[in-house]
Amino acid sequence: MRTLFTEDEIAQRIDAMAAEMARDLPKDFLLAPVLTGAFIFAADLLRALYRHGADPHVDFVQLSSYGGARASSGVVTLLKDFSVDIKGRTVLLVDDVLDTGRSLHFGKGMIEDRGAKDVKLCVFVKKLTGHAEDLKCDYIGFEAQADDFLVGYGMDDDGRKRGLPLLGSAN
Template sequence: MPDSNAKQTIETIFSAEDIQARLRVLAAEITAKSPENLLVVPVLKGSFVFAADLLRALHAAGLAPEVDFLTLSSYRKSRESLGQVSILRDLDLDVQNRHVILIDDVLDSGRTLAFAKDLISARGANRIETCVLLDKKAPRAVSIEPDYCAFECPNVFVVGYGMDVAHRYRELPFVGRLVD
């Protein structure tokens, strides 16, 4: 974990401009499928910036989904998944007979997204799709691929655009990696 007093160098991987352009394309792809009774569920905390910007892009594309939030954790303050997913905050809305799109920041091991998908499925959703900002081409612990993906990402630890290390760097408008 970086020293809070030390200045860290952050290398940009995906710029703010590239992210916004890609969001418009994702919103068009989702809208083209004419989803009905749509519920968008960001998996917090890392996806909150991506989800907010994607929701605005979906609105601009003509969709008006309902939104609820699910807070899951498999990292805590670590840079590596701990291997077990915990529900820190559950949904308020009923997902039964809904078209649900789960939004997550990074798909790497797949545990968190698979856990969320299984949870929503067990609660009776008609259709469940996944949308991730970053698809890391890393070995998966479970078999899952995103339905929608903004970017393929190198297998490095990333920060910014909502993603953090020990609750730092979420405010950055781009996705980057810490340079040691």
């Protein structure tokens, strides 16, 4: 495994992102992490936001297009829906990686269809690939190469390596 970003680099970048979000977003926004890959990033981001004066509401959505495989199936499945009403709210959809863009496109469309006031997109890592969906992410932590299979910091290889405190490439 090759280390792409260390624990310290990740902490510094998340703090900078949180400072920007705390300035940009309304105080009552909804932080909406996409399970399962984004849970560690979202937890650290939430704490950093609090240090910068933001205290968002939190609710989770779970989407899947991988199903344990190393490549997207191309079909996004809603596994866990929101448990709060998002109508009229600003929602920050937080995901681990922008690869094909299908999950974020699906999630953003779902949130817009439910009457959110505004939807902002945040990803921990943007892969430098040709994305299947044309998306503009408002907040991007890092970039990785198209052929990097990302593990650590919440991202897994068939359920393993999520707990690594760094971001690595397993290939």
